[in-house]
Amino acid sequence: MVYSVVMVKENKHSGGGKVESYYSKVIGEEIARQGKIGIDPRHVEAYMRLEHSTLDGLSKGQFKQEVTIGILCVEEAGTAQAESCAKSFAL
Numbered sequence: 001m002v003y004s005v006v007m008v009k010e011n012k013h014s015g016g017g018k019v020e021s022y023y024s025k026v027i028g029e030e031i032a033r034q035g036k037i038g039i040d041p042r043h044v045e046a047y048m049r050l051e052h053s054t055l056d057g058l059s060k061g062q063f064k065q066e067v068t069i070g071i072l073c074v075e076e077a078g079t080a081q082a083e084s085c086a087k088s089f090a091l
Contacts, residue, residue, distance in 0.1 A: 023055060024091075030067040042091040043082035044070035049089050 020028075027041040027048075047070040048055060058066060074082045 026063075027067055027070075030064055031071060034068065034071065036071050039071055039074055040079075040082070040086070042086040043074045043079070046070075046082065046086040046089050046091055047073040050085070 023045050024041040027044050031037070031039050031041060031044065044067055045055075048066045051069075052058065052066065055063065055066075077085070
């Protein structure tokens, strides 16, 4: 299975905040499956993108493995560094 991209759009109906992207949703679901509640999916996605400029070519198994690695990166680096990384990808 290959994941497809859905762009984040500005939400004009709720104060201009960002709507959750497809990747954020899928990564968040995998984070929850792993019992790692409280980790921001954007942070995990940012670390995934350091290794993979595009995520849609990853198989389902590779994607889950990369989420696991991204979680470990967030836990090791801390929230402030993870947020900086996410902002560098405009997440």
